[in-house]
Amino acid sequence: MKYAIVQDTRVGKRGYNQDRAGHWSTAEAVLLVVADGMGGHAHGEVAAELVMRHIAAAFRRDAKPRLANPDLFLFRAVGRSHGILLREAVNLGLPDTPRTTVVACVVQDGRAHWSHVGDSRLYLLRKGEVLVRTRDHTLVQQLVDEGRLQADDMSSHPQRNRLLQCLGGVQTPRIQPTAHALLDKDDVLLLCSDGLWGPLTGRQILEGISGAPLAEAVPRLAALAETQGGLGADNITALALAWGEEMAVEREGPRTETLGEASTEVQDFGATEPEFLRMTDEDIERAIAEIKEALKRNPPR
Amino acid sequence: MPAQANQPLPQGHQLQNYRILRVLASGGFSFVYLAHDENDTPVAIKEYLPASLALRTGDALEPEVSEDQAAAYRYGMKCFFEEGRALAGLGHPNVVRVLNFFRANETVYLVMRYERGRTLLEHIHAKRGSLRESWIRNTFATLMNGLREVHTNKLLHLDIKPGNVYLRSDGTPLLIDFGAARQMLSGEAPTLPPMYTPGFASPEHHTDRSKLGPWSDIYSVGATLYACLTASSPPSAEERLEKERILPARKAGAGKYSSELLDTVDWCMRLDHLERPQSGFALQKALLGEKQPEYRGAAPMLEQLKGALKRMAGR
Numbered sequence: 001m002k003y004a005i006v007q008d009t010r011v012g013k014r015g016y017n018q019d020r021a022g023h024w025s026t027a028e029a030v031l032l033v034v035a036d037g038m039g040g041h042a043h044g045e046v047a048a049e050l051v052m053r054h055i056a057a058a059f060r061r062d063a064k065p066r067l068a069n070p071d072l073f074l075f076r077a078v079g080r081s082h083g084i085l086l087r088e089a090v091n092l093g094l095p096d097t098p099r100t101t102v103v104a105c106v107v108q109d110g111r112a113h114w115s116h117v118g119d120s121r122l123y124l125l126r127k128g129e130v131l132v133r134t135r136d137h138t139l140v141q142q143l144v145d146e147g148r149l150q151a152d153d154m155s156s157h158p159q160r161n162r163l164l165q166c167l168g169g170v171q172t173p174r175i176q177p178t179a180h181a182l183l184d185k186d187d188v189l190l191l192c193s194d195g196l197w198g199p200l201t202g203r204q205i206l207e208g209i210s211g212a213p214l215a216e217a218v219p220r221l222a223a224l225a226e227t228q229g230g231l232g233a234d235n236i237t238a239l240a241l242a243w244g245e246e247m248a249v250e251r252e253g254p255r256t257e258t259l260g261e262a263s264t265e266v267q268d269f270g271a272t273e274p275e276f277l278r279m280t281d282e283d284i285e286r287a288i289a290e291i292k293e294a295l296k297r298n299p300p301r
Numbered sequence: 302m303p304a305q306a307n308q309p310l311p312q313g314h315q316l317q318n319y320r321i322l323r324v325l326a327s328g329g330f331s332f333v334y335l336a337h338d339e340n341d342t343p344v345a346i347k348e349y350l351p352a353s354l355a356l357r358t359g360d361a362l363e364p365e366v367s368e369d370q371a372a373a374y375r376y377g378m379k380c381f382f383e384e385g386r387a388l389a390g391l392g393h394p395n396v397v398r399v400l401n402f403f404r405a406n407e408t409v410y411l412v413m414r415y416e417r418g419r420t421l422l423e424h425i426h427a428k429r430g431s432l433r434e435s436w437i438r439n440t441f442a443t444l445m446n447g448l449r450e451v452h453t454n455k456l457l458h459l460d461i462k463p464g465n466v467y468l469r470s471d472g473t474p475l476l477i478d479f480g481a482a483r484q485m486l487s488g489e490a491p492t493l494p495p496m497y498t499p500g501f502a503s504p505e506h507h508t509d510r511s512k513l514g515p516w517s518d519i520y521s522v523g524a525t526l527y528a529c530l531t532a533s534s535p536p537s538a539e540e541r542l543e544k545e546r547i548l549p550a551r552k553a554g555a556g557k558y559s560s561e562l563l564d565t566v567d568w569c570m571r572l573d574h575l576e577r578p579q580s581g582f583a584l585q586k587a588l589l590g591e592k593q594p595e596y597r598g599a600a601p602m603l604e605q606l607k608g609a610l611k612r613m614a615g616r
Binding site for chain 2: 177284285287288290291292294295297298
């Protein structure tokens with residue numbers, strides 16, 4: 001695998017940095033994570049750190065040296081980290097569950113897979129174009145999707161910080177199926193907190209990354225976000241990977257697979273945590289009684 | 302996900318009034334055993350034992366469930382109960398029959414009538430992909446009786462595939478493995494974890510689960526028919542949505558099967574759920590030749606050429 005990773009993080013005008021970013025790799029897989037702990041809630045940086053560490057630990061455990069299923073890995077790792085925050089809040093005796101956003105990306109076999117919760121973003125930039133930008137789980141993104149707001153006005157909207165989903169919140173986040181795309185040579189994956197993308201327009205991000213070698217472009221972009229953020233500049237974090245290989249050759253044209261034991265995939269139970277707490281002994285007995293009752297009404301011949 | 306090897310119940314083990322003979326199948330979610338009841342009638346017993354959450358080793362009967370997985374383990378039982386509940390109310394010759402359901406060894410068991418035969422998957426492999434059109438039409442039209450009964454009871458199977466269609470020794474088909482089955486139109490949000498098989502699951506499985514309906518099972522029946530025609534598994538709906546590159550049945554099976562049958566298969570596998578047969582009844586009629594498929598694919602190049610040549614020769 002040929003790639004380069006550049007990372008930059010700044011406190012901005014805040015007292016401390018609640019953003020976390022990190023990357024891990026094996027010979028065949030790379031993991032990138034950015035988490036933005038939520039300032040309005042106690043210990044946002046704890047949440048960001050816990051989530052990043054959990055995903056990294058899962059990666060170190062499962063990538064040997066490749067992940068069997070990167071999509072499923074991210075779906076589970078991100079989904080579980082919500083439950084981990086709930087548990088750690090109790091263990092650490094915190095008065096409130098710490099909350100964070102997260103965006104995590106795995107690159108394996110020349111393909112990028114990503115998952116996110118909240119307003120931390122992933123951009124996939126190719127040949128001077130934004131090929132992919134994750135949709136934030138925010139009220140303003142919803143307004144943009146409904147055609148009631150322009151994308152570049154998102155950062156000036158009074159309700160811009162209103163998240164519809166986060167990790168550690170009261171509501172269990174609904175983790176979306178993992179998205180993925182094949183990478184081509186010189187593609188850039190940019191993972192960032194809203195401190196970076198907020199003050200910048202889409203064009204500025206695109207031109208900032210496309211215009212110079214990554215090692216110069218990333219710090220320059222972070223500096224620009226800090227300047228444009230002015231006195232209210234948030235924590236700023238950018239983590240970028242430049243891909244150095246030609247696009248993996250994929251079989252074009254019609255495609256079928258040999259018919260094997262196509263196995264049924266079960267998505268993670270852990271992703272829906274609070275729900276299963278309700279399955280008590282009485283619930284089990286009741287379910288069995290119901291089934292027996294149905295069998296009695298409808299006896300086997 | 303660590304693939305742990307769970308120990309099956311030992312041969313000869315007495316489980317309530319059933320004696321375990323051997324393991325019929327094992328999956329990531331359960332074991333299925335062949336057993337005899339007190340009258341020596343053979344039954345198939347499915348044991349809930351999700352490999353990722355519970356571990357049974359050595360001589361222990363009760364699986365070990367780590368403390369932080371205990372809740373998830375209990376939650377997974379819900380899926381198992383759904384299966385029991387789905388099947389208990391159904392009594393149809395083309396649907397597997399449930400006989401009993403009980404709790405033991407810190408887990409739950411589903412007892413089903415044992416049928417002699419083999420799965421459609423095994424049949425396709427044994428026939429090396431040379432299934433006759435009349436056989437396919439008859440078998441699937443009969444199978445639709447079972448699926449119609451499922452849908453009539455407001456249930457969706459949601460995991461129809463060659464491995465989950467069973468052929469009795471006399472050739473009659475039945476639907477098995479309702480582990481993914483769900484109630485439809487049950488006001489409740491679908492909170493159970495989605496289960497699916499890539500290649501056979503409909504696009505709604507991947508995108509918008511609120512759109513799941515009888516047409517989703519129809520998609521899977523189409524994919525299963527596709528597997529009969531080509532002895533291969535179609536690309537997953539997820540891949541098709543990203544980039545359509547399925548070889549349509551109309552092309553894959555040209556020359557071997559009638560264009561009506563091939564169009565019927567492609568009709569079932571339309572990505573837009575509204576463009577598929579909307580009910581098992583509609584598909585059944587098409588399979589029985591009582592109704593033309595409402596989708597017509599482009600004839601392959603060779604057929605077009607032949608047609609053109611015939612027209613020229615006839616001039």
